[in-house]
Amino acid sequence: MDGKSTIIKTVQQDIISNYTRAAELAKQEADKYKKLANTYSLLRLGIFGLMIFSVYLTIQQDNFTIMAVGFVILLAGFAWLVARQGEYERQRNYYLDLERINLNELNSLQTNTNLYNSGQQYSNEKHFYSSDLDIFGNASLYNLINRAATSAGNDKLAAWLNAPADKPTILSRQEAVKEIAANNDWKVNTQTKLLFATKEDTDQMKRLFVYLGVPLELSGEKWLSAYIKIAPYLLFGTILAGVFFYPLFVLIAVAIAFFNTLILLSKGSYILKAGAVADKIGSVLTNYAIVFKAIESNQWQSEKCAKLNEKLRVNQTSKNIEELSKLINKLSYSLIMIVGFILNVFFLWALKQIILIEKWKRNNRHNFEEAFDVIAEFEALMSIAVPSINYPEWTYPVIADTEGYTVIAKNIAHPLIRGKRVDNDYDLKDAYSIDIITGSNMAGKSTFLRTIGINTVLALAGAKVCAAAMEVSVITIVSYMRIKDSLNESTSTFKAELDRLQMLLAAVEHEHRVFFLIDEMLRGTNSMDKYLGSKAVIEQLISKKGVGMVATHDLQIARLEDKYPAYVRNYYFDIQVLKGEMLFDYKIKHGECKTFNASLLLKQIGINVESE
Structure with a gap:
C-alpha cells in the first residue's frame, strides 16, 4: 500500500x-x-x-x-x-x-445503505443520462448522497442531478457546500430535527398549502370577532348573577349558551374544513418551526446560504410558523369531546381560532411556500455536501469557461465502486473531438464512460468529484449505453437503439454543448450493418461538431482516426494473458487495442473457438 x-x-x-x-x-x-x-x-x-x-x-x-x-x-x-x-x-x-x-x-460509508429515499421514483429510461449512469435507485448516486427528508428536498436534489446548472450557480453551490461541510455538527443536528419528515404524509402538507393559500371568506367576520371577545364575560357574568343574585339570569345564561351554539352550527362547514387540516398538522408545524430556527440562528458566510437565510429572517419565518402551529394546536382542542364542548360554548373556541388563522393567512400566506422551499434548498445542499464530509480525498472541480469542450481529470474513479478503485487520467482541453475507445470484454471501457459521466453530473450539481483534480465545462451529458427492448411498448432492441440514436442526434443539434457517451452502437443487428451504421453515425456526429466518447469492440471504427486525424482520437483498454489467465489493469491508454478475449472467455465455459 x-x-x-x-x-x-x-x-x-x-x-x-x-x-x-x-x-x-x-x-x-x-x-x-x-x-x-x-x-x-x-x-x-x-x-x-x-x-x-x-x-x-x-x-x-x-x-x-x-x-x-x-x-x-x-x-x-x-x-x-x-x-x-x-x-x-x-x-x-x-x-x-x-x-x-x-x-x-x-x-453509508461501510455498506452503501441509506435510510433516506433512494430516488427510485425519479428513474427514467428516456432521460438523457440518468438511467445509464445509475443516478437514481438502489446502488445509485442519489442513494449515496441523499440526505433530504422532505418530499420537496428530494425533488430539489433530483432536479439538480437531472440537469447541469450554469457556472455562477455551480460556484455558489460549491461555496455553500464548503461552509456546510465545515460545520458538520450543524448539518447532523438539522438532519436530526428534520428526520420526522421522512414519515410525513406528503398529501397532508399539500392540503395545508392549499388551505393556507385560499381564504375562507368567513361571512360576518368583523362582528363575530367583536362578539367572541365579550362572549365569555357575558356568559360567566350571567351565570354568577343567576347563582348569587337573580335566578332569572340563569335563563339568560342558557340563552347565551344556546346562541353561541347556533353560531358554531352556522359555521360548521368552516370548522370541519379547518379541523381536517388541524389533525396532526400542529405538531408537524412545531417541528418545522424548530428547523427554521436552526437555519435562522446560524451566522452564514457563503452568499447562497446567507440569501436563503435572509428570506427567512425578513419574514420572521420561525416565529410565524410557531405562531401558526400554536393556533392549529389550539383549534384541535375543540375536537376533544367534553373539553371542546365547554370551550366552544363559553369561548366559541373553534371559531375564534379559525378567525385568528385567517388573519395569519392574510399576513403570511404569500411567504409560506417560499419558506418551505428554503428548507428544500438546504436539504439539497446538505446532500451534495456529503462527499465533502465523508470523502475528503475527493476534490472540488474547476468549472471551465472555454470556447471548446473541456473535460480534464486526474486520478478519476467511479464513486459507486467500493473497495479498490482503479483511477485514470483524461484530457480534453478546449477542443472539439470524438474519442474512440476500443478494448476487450470486461477491460473497463463501459466503467470508464460511466466514471466520466457520473463525476460530471456531480461537478455540474456543485459537489465534489471522485478525482484528484478535475476541470470541466458546463456540458449536457447524453448517453447511449443500456439499450433494452420493451414488451409493453412492442419495441425490439434494434428499434430501441434507433430511438436512442435519434434522441442523441437531435440533442447534439439542439441542446447546449452536448457531450455524448456511446457504448457499443447497434448491437441489435449483424456485424456488417453494425460497422457501417456505427461509422455513419460517428461521421454525422463529426459533421455536427459533436463531442464525446464511443466505446466499441470493432477495430475498424478506430480507422476513423486516419480519415479525421484532427477530430478523432483513439484510446484503448487491454489485457495481459499469462499461462491462459487474463489480467486486467483497467488503465486507459492512447492508441488501438490489439488483444481481445472473447475466445478465452468462451474457452472457460467449455467452448473452443477454432481460427479459420
Whole structure:
C-alpha cells in the first residue's frame, strides 16, 4: 500500500470513528432522558394516589377544604410533571434520531445503505443520462448522497442531478457546500430535527398549502370577532348573577349558551374544513418551526446560504410558523369531546381560532411556500455536501469557461465502486473531438464512460468529484449505453437503439454543448450493418461538431482516426494473458487495442473457438 492510500485509509477510519463515537454518545443521552421520563411518569402515578388519599381524608375528617386545597395543589403539581415528562420525551426522541443519523453515515460509508429515499421514483429510461449512469435507485448516486427528508428536498436534489446548472450557480453551490461541510455538527443536528419528515404524509402538507393559500371568506367576520371577545364575560357574568343574585339570569345564561351554539352550527362547514387540516398538522408545524430556527440562528458566510437565510429572517419565518402551529394546536382542542364542548360554548373556541388563522393567512400566506422551499434548498445542499464530509480525498472541480469542450481529470474513479478503485487520467482541453475507445470484454471501457459521466453530473450539481483534480465545462451529458427492448411498448432492441440514436442526434443539434457517451452502437443487428451504421453515425456526429466518447469492440471504427486525424482520437483498454489467465489493469491508454478475449472467455465455459 502506497503512502497516499495509507493516508486516505487513516482519514476514512477517523471519520468512521467520529460517527461511531457520536452515535454512542447520542444513545447514552437518549437512555438518560428515557429514565427521567419514566421517573416522572411514576411521580404522576404518585400524584394520582395522593388525590385519592385527599378524597379519603375529606370523607374521614368531613372537611371539604382538604380536598379543595389538595386538588388545587396536586393538579398544579400534576401539570408540572406532565410538562417535564413531555420535555424529557422530546429530548429522548431527539437523541434517538441523532443516533440514527450518525449510524446512517456509518452504514453509508461501510455498506452503501441509506435510510433516506433512494430516488427510485425519479428513474427514467428516456432521460438523457440518468438511467445509464445509475443516478437514481438502489446502488445509485442519489442513494449515496441523499440526505433530504422532505418530499420537496428530494425533488430539489433530483432536479439538480437531472440537469447541469450554469457556472455562477455551480460556484455558489460549491461555496455553500464548503461552509456546510465545515460545520458538520450543524448539518447532523438539522438532519436530526428534520428526520420526522421522512414519515410525513406528503398529501397532508399539500392540503395545508392549499388551505393556507385560499381564504375562507368567513361571512360576518368583523362582528363575530367583536362578539367572541365579550362572549365569555357575558356568559360567566350571567351565570354568577343567576347563582348569587337573580335566578332569572340563569335563563339568560342558557340563552347565551344556546346562541353561541347556533353560531358554531352556522359555521360548521368552516370548522370541519379547518379541523381536517388541524389533525396532526400542529405538531408537524412545531417541528418545522424548530428547523427554521436552526437555519435562522446560524451566522452564514457563503452568499447562497446567507440569501436563503435572509428570506427567512425578513419574514420572521420561525416565529410565524410557531405562531401558526400554536393556533392549529389550539383549534384541535375543540375536537376533544367534553373539553371542546365547554370551550366552544363559553369561548366559541373553534371559531375564534379559525378567525385568528385567517388573519395569519392574510399576513403570511404569500411567504409560506417560499419558506418551505428554503428548507428544500438546504436539504439539497446538505446532500451534495456529503462527499465533502465523508470523502475528503475527493476534490472540488474547476468549472471551465472555454470556447471548446473541456473535460480534464486526474486520478478519476467511479464513486459507486467500493473497495479498490482503479483511477485514470483524461484530457480534453478546449477542443472539439470524438474519442474512440476500443478494448476487450470486461477491460473497463463501459466503467470508464460511466466514471466520466457520473463525476460530471456531480461537478455540474456543485459537489465534489471522485478525482484528484478535475476541470470541466458546463456540458449536457447524453448517453447511449443500456439499450433494452420493451414488451409493453412492442419495441425490439434494434428499434430501441434507433430511438436512442435519434434522441442523441437531435440533442447534439439542439441542446447546449452536448457531450455524448456511446457504448457499443447497434448491437441489435449483424456485424456488417453494425460497422457501417456505427461509422455513419460517428461521421454525422463529426459533421455536427459533436463531442464525446464511443466505446466499441470493432477495430475498424478506430480507422476513423486516419480519415479525421484532427477530430478523432483513439484510446484503448487491454489485457495481459499469462499461462491462459487474463489480467486486467483497467488503465486507459492512447492508441488501438490489439488483444481481445472473447475466445478465452468462451474457452472457460467449455467452448473452443477454432481460427479459420
